[in-house]
């Protein structure tokens with residue numbers, strides 16, 4: 001095959017937009033960040049070197065990003081992307097032994113990052129703790145990561161195009177150099193961050209705090225943020241058991257559209273709020289508070305016994321627990337409740353659960369949920385200094401006034417915690433409802449959001465797992481949970497609770 | 507209000523908090539409960555407040571037995587070491603809380619809170635939270651809260667122990683002054699004998715749940731009835747040591763190895779022939795003399811500012827002596843001691859009671 005003028009390729013428009021976006025970012029951010037970093041990390045005492053390095057950084061980084069510029073300028077929806085767009089000045093393609101065309105990267109492509117490395121290396125060599133601001137370092141880090149992703153994606157695109165056109169592109173070396181430059185970028189960013197930390201006490205404190213939070217943060221990222229992201233991505237696909245043998249595709253927000261237009265969506269929404277609010281109000285907070293107050297006001301041993309008693313539902317396996325409730329509510333002669341009613345002379349009793357499904361849903365969950373708050377509240381009540389209680393009694397408070405004026409206000413933080421925590425856990429809990437009514441009786445009578453998500457995604461009847469659709473339900477639930485948490489923190493004015501006291505002298 | 511405690515006892519299982527406390531307080535009297543920590547002062551106070559139910563005995567307010575009366579119906583004001591201010595209430599709400607519980611009308615409440623706050627010098631802090639106040643200010647708020655409902659009995663549980671030394675002095679005289687002005691019967695619990703001595707009309711000295719003595723400060727100081735009181739009351743503490751009282755002709759002598767001093771007839775006659783007794787003598791009743799008296803050697807000199815506290819060694823006996831700081835004393839210097847025999851206290855080592863005062 002003869003060597004020809006650069007071929008014209010069509011790039012997938014969606015893919016292209018993403019790349020153009022990141023490229024644009026680099027175009028603006030690159031020179032800015034580089035000059036900032038270079039000016040910050042070199043010794044301020046050698047004034048001329050500073051300007052020299054600054055200029056060098058600017059020019060060289062400009063060179064480095066020139067190819068990207070070309071790429072963007074020549075791009076439109078049906079672009080004529082010459083390989084020169086990717087590789088600055090293209091070398092004429094070389095015919096390979098198997099008849100393909102080999103496009104080589106231009107020397108410029110190697111030169112630009114190389115020069116960038118030299119500039120950054122010089123900068124690093126002259127490194128002294130200068131006047132760095134935290135955001136310089138952060139900027140460099142963000143930039144390097146974004147750039148790496150952008151480079152990678154464009155190279156992949158180019159390779160894909162080349163493959164379709166049956167030409168091969170050799171970019172490995174350029175790629176490696178590019179990533180090395182970006183790595184240096186990353187390091188210089190981290191260095192700038194550290195320097196900034198050394199100079200600014202407040203930022204230093206923030207960094208220290210980050211250190212302390214690191215283990216927790218890692219856990220949250222691994223077990224919450226990443227799963228949530230995966231869930232979201234999953235919800236944008238058409239993954240289900242119906243088309244499992246075919247390759248899945250992204251379908252945008254189709255699943256969400258389908259969810260919000262579901263005929264039973266309002267019903268499920270109402271059920272969810274009803275379930276959460278009733279259980280929370282009457283049991284997880286109300287009964288829990290009542291139990292904590294009562295058990296704190298009787299003798300220690302009796303209090304301990306009653307608290308233990310209320311823990312039983314929680315430590316009973318859920319299936320056993322539900323079977324017990326069903327036994328309580330059964331028709332005569334099985335049901336305990338009906339047997340008692342029978343002795344009282346009330347005959348012909350129904351199976352109570354379908355009669356009053358909501359009462360049972362709330363009771364069943366509430367009896368389990370109450371113990372959590374009870375334990376938190378009890379420990380909080382016992383942590384109130386004895387002097388405060390004595391002072392209030394001497395001041396003239398009876399038992400009720402004591403609870404109203406002293407105990408409850410001092411329980412604000414545990415109350416916030418229990419309300420927040422229990423709202424979220426109720427929102428996502430469904431196993432007792434699944435076992436008790438399975439959302440029935442009838443259509444969606446007691447079906448809550450989490451149960452729907454579970455059924456759509458994972459419950460198999462006729463092999464109907466709609467993983468992606470279920471993921472959409474699940475993801476919205478996650479969003480609701482996060483929004484609610486933030487709201488709670490606002491309403492309870494969490495920041496006030498952790499405020500430091502202002503002491504002055506007499 | 508008159509307060510009487512009659513054989514007041516509190517036990518938790520085999521732990522005894524207070525053991526048969528009997529004493530009475532006159533209307534307007536300022537009584538201090540003095541004793542080392544853990545001796546049952548707080549326990550007794552809390553029984554008076556109605557927080558603890560007595561295991562045995564009676565509490566009477568103006569002849570009325572109040573054992574079964576709830577704290578809120580006793581009309582008591584109380585001040586704590588920890589201040590015990592309600593952290594979620596402003597200063598205004600803290601001071602007004604007893605009035606609010608009495609359903610006092612809002613405008614009258616406002617007036618009384620303001621008056622008390624002004625009296626305590628915290629009138630400008632009413633909008634603050636306790637956490638925004640210094641220790642001294644918090645204690646003033648606590649005092650205001652105790653006073654606002656015009657109680658017939660004030661209870662203080664080591665109210666100054668958390669304050670720094672200077673503030674303690676100021677607050678001490680303020681509380682004393684306030685109590686005199688208002689004439690409210692008060693019980694003041696403290697482990698600091700200086701506080702008790704300077705403030706109280708009468709002091710109840712307690713040890714291990716029992717009442718050791720109940721007397722005015724000067725009587726406690728001059729006529730200690732037990733070894734414990736002798737050692738606990740007075741600063742620097744009394745010198746206590748074993749000796750034998752012997753009669754030689756008309757003279758009585760307290761004698762031990764390397765030590766001999768004359769004791770007046772009045773004291774000596776009560777101890778003679780009892781074998782080993784405990785002799786007590788305060789540092790301020792010993793002086794350094796020239797060429798006469800008991801010979802010893804300077805062991806340590808502690809400058810106290812106005813005086814020097816000198817530890818003088820006589821064989822194996824150490825005596826603390828107050829000396830003029832202008833007198834140059836070096837460790838190891840030989841000194842002569844002159845003891846004011848008339849101030850000597852004598853105790854029975856077995857019963858620990860005084861041989862002089864009963």
Ligand SMILES: Nc1ncnc2c1ncn2[C@@H]1O[C@H](COP(=O)(O)OP(=O)(O)O)[C@@H](O)[C@H]1O
Pocket residue numbers: 518521522523524541542543544545546547548549550
């Ligand atoms: N609630 C209680 N339960 C059991 N023992 C107690 C209790 N309160 C006090 N005591 C005991 O009673 C004794 C007296 O305590 P307290 O009155 O607090 O001493 P003080 O106030 O003189 O320091 C101590 O030995 C203490 O351990």
Ligand SMILES: [Mg+2]
Pocket residue numbers: 544547548549663
């Ligand atoms: Mg105490």
